[in-house]
Amino acid sequence: MLDVLVIGGGNAALCAALMAREAGASVMLLESAPRAWRGGNSQHTRNLRCMHDAPQDVLVEAYPEEEYWQDLLKVTGGLTDEHLARLTIRASATCRPWMRKHGVHFQPPLSGALHVARTNAFFMGGGKALVNAYYRSAEALGVEIRYETPVDAIELDGTRFVAARSGRQRFTARTCVLAAGGFESNREWLRQAWGQNERGEWPADNFLIRGTRFNRGELLRYMIEAGADSIGDPTQAHMVAIDARAPLYDGGICTRIDCVSLGVVVNRDGRRFYDEGEDFWPKRYAIWGRLVAQQPGQVAYSIIDSQAIGHFMPPVFPGEKAETLADLARQLGLPPAQFEQTVHDYNAACRQGRFDHTVLDDCHTDGLQPPKTHWARPLERAPFYGYALRPGVTFTYLGLKVNDKAQVHFAGRPSDNLFVAGEMMAGNVLGKGYTAGVGMSIGTAFGRIAGVQAAQFATRSSGVSHAAA
Ligand SMILES: Cc1cc2nc3c(=O)[nH]c(=O)nc-3n(C[C@H](O)[C@H](O)[C@H](O)COP(=O)(O)OP(=O)(O)OC[C@H]3O[C@@H](n4cnc5c(N)ncnc54)[C@H](O)[C@@H]3O)c2cc1C
Numbered sequence: 379m380l381d382v383l384v385i386g387g388g389n390a391a392l393c394a395a396l397m398a399r400e401a402g403a404s405v406m407l408l409e410s411a412p413r414a415w416r417g418g419n420s421q422h423t424r425n426l427r428c429m430h431d432a433p434q435d436v437l438v439e440a441y442p443e444e445e446y447w448q449d450l451l452k453v454t455g456g457l458t459d460e461h462l463a464r465l466t467i468r469a470s471a472t473c474r475p476w477m478r479k480h481g482v483h484f485q486p487p488l489s490g491a492l493h494v495a496r497t498n499a500f501f502m503g504g505g506k507a508l509v510n511a512y513y514r515s516a517e518a519l520g521v522e523i524r525y526e527t528p529v530d531a532i533e534l535d536g537t538r539f540v541a542a543r544s545g546r547q548r549f550t551a552r553t554c555v556l557a558a559g560g561f562e563s564n565r566e567w568l569r570q571a572w573g574q575n576e577r578g579e580w581p582a583d584n585f586l587i588r589g590t591r592f593n594r595g596e597l598l599r600y601m602i603e604a605g606a607d608s609i610g611d612p613t614q615a616h617m618v619a620i621d622a623r624a625p626l627y628d629g630g631i632c633t634r635i636d637c638v639s640l641g642v643v644v645n646r647d648g649r650r651f652y653d654e655g656e657d658f659w660p661k662r663y664a665i666w667g668r669l670v671a672q673q674p675g676q677v678a679y680s681i682i683d684s685q686a687i688g689h690f691m692p693p694v695f696p697g698e699k700a701e702t703l704a705d706l707a708r709q710l711g712l713p714p715a716q717f718e719q720t721v722h723d724y725n726a727a728c729r730q731g732r733f734d735h736t737v738l739d740d741c742h743t744d745g746l747q748p749p750k751t752h753w754a755r756p757l758e759r760a761p762f763y764g765y766a767l768r769p770g771v772t773f774t775y776l777g778l779k780v781n782d783k784a785q786v787h788f789a790g791r792p793s794d795n796l797f798v799a800g801e802m803m804a805g806n807v808l809g810k811g812y813t814a815g816v817g818m819s820i821g822t823a824f825g826r827i828a829g830v831q832a833a834q835f836a837t838r839s840s841g842v843s844h845a846a847a
Pocket of ligand 1: 385386387388389390391408409410411416417418419420421422423424425426427527528529530557558559560588589590592593594595596597629630631771772773799800801802814815816817818819821
């Protein structure tokens with residue numbers, strides 16, 4: 379009988395499969411996607427947040443455990459399990475030599491991402507290269523991989539895993555690791571979770587999905603309905619404001635619009651609704667998805683003038699461009715009179731100090747609601763530019779409850795042979811909020827733990843080890 383069945387084909391699943399195989403277990407991995415689309419959201423990633431007490435190859439200075447923990451505590455507002463969070467943080471300090479062994483290369487961040495040179499290790503070639511390296515290594519070690527095999531049911535005997543089913547196929551194994559992502563690609567589930575708002579709209583109908591179309595949460599729902607303990611709120615997710623022209627799925631990181639803090643953002647009524655200069659954009663970009671989701675029609679418009687050009691990473695596609703604000707309003711479909719009034723009020727409220735986009739500068743508005751607290755400069759230099767924004771869902775936080783052995787729980791009791799890793803349990807560490815690179819830290823830490831635990835249980839119960847080549 380197979381020792382370890384791994385369900386999913388992204389970072390967490392691959393880490394589990396590799397660790398289980400290295401521990402001597404026979405391993406099969408079931409990936410829902412076809413080979414060309416393998417790798418889930420992990421294929422879109424760029425980096426991993428890493429604790430380190432001293433400079434380490436691509437990481438400068440130090441990022442100690444306590445600082446990482448405080449960052450996590452702040453973004454989650456305390457909705458995190460300290461024991462599991464610290465375990466994730468410590469694991470991030472030691473996982474990179476193992477990642478290198480399996481073909482992952484790191485590089486220093488490119489310019490434009492310098493704020494994370496201390497905290498985040500970037501993958502050479504991005505997440506796609508990481509996923510490809512892990513698949514190559516897994517195949518070389520003898521992990522059997524089945525593509526286009528979406529698992530739709532799990533057979534349980536009480537709290538114990540018996541088999542997984544994909545349509546008419548049935549896969550038995552001594553142990554199983556669930557690593558099939560969140561439910562962000564399941565638009566019906568998002569619709570149900572977000573419900574209808576006071577305007578009678580279904581906000582989720584206007585969300586775009588930044589990553590894979592294969593994370594439909596079928597397994598997550600199955601497990602919750604089968605009595606597995608869950609954690610997290612289904613409306614909590616990592617959500618950013620992205621280019622409204624992005625595709626429904628797999629737009630990835632190049633759909634970001636990074637000029638929000640340099641201008642104003644208005645809703646479809648031509649009104650501002652939030653402080654665009656509250657903090658550095660990398661610290662705030664993850665709240666703008668929800669802010670746009672709360673606006674009428676779930677759409678907003680980032681407006682800049684030509685002074686902003688050169689201060690941000692330009693989007694892949696150019697925005698609307700016009701010589702006057704009235705023309706820009708018409709091109710974007712905004713009510714011209716209200717839009718011009720909004721910009722006029724904003725311009726009049728700007729109290730210019732010394733503009734410096736690299737610090738929280740003293741250019742702010744006075745007497746304006748909502749205020750703009752930094753980088754406030756009047757929009758007066760033509761041409762003017764506008765970009766339509768939509769909420770872009772990165773991943774959802776509802777997941778299965780785990781302990782430090784990555785065991786799935788049923789009414790508080792851990793299963794002996796069923797484990798979970800990655801987005802499917804990220805909610806244990808991330809109740810809300812986000813700090814860049816922690817998704818891969820969680821998946822790598824718990825994928826590796828789940829793989830070892832699954833292999834240990836399987837080889838204990840069979841008494842045989844199938845040594846990895
Ligand atoms: C655009 C984008 C950029 C990101 N950038 C970063 C970053 O730089 N750093 C970072 O830390 N995080 C980043 N993230 C978040 C990160 O992608 C996730 O936290 C991480 O990849 C989760 O890994 P995972 O293995 O749990 O899920 P995934 O990588 O999504 O893998 C889930 C896998 O399960 C498969 N699957 C789903 N359902 C089934 C089923 N029923 N049966 C079989 N297989 C199934 C899917 O096909 C997929 O292969 C980013 C996400 C996106 C979308």
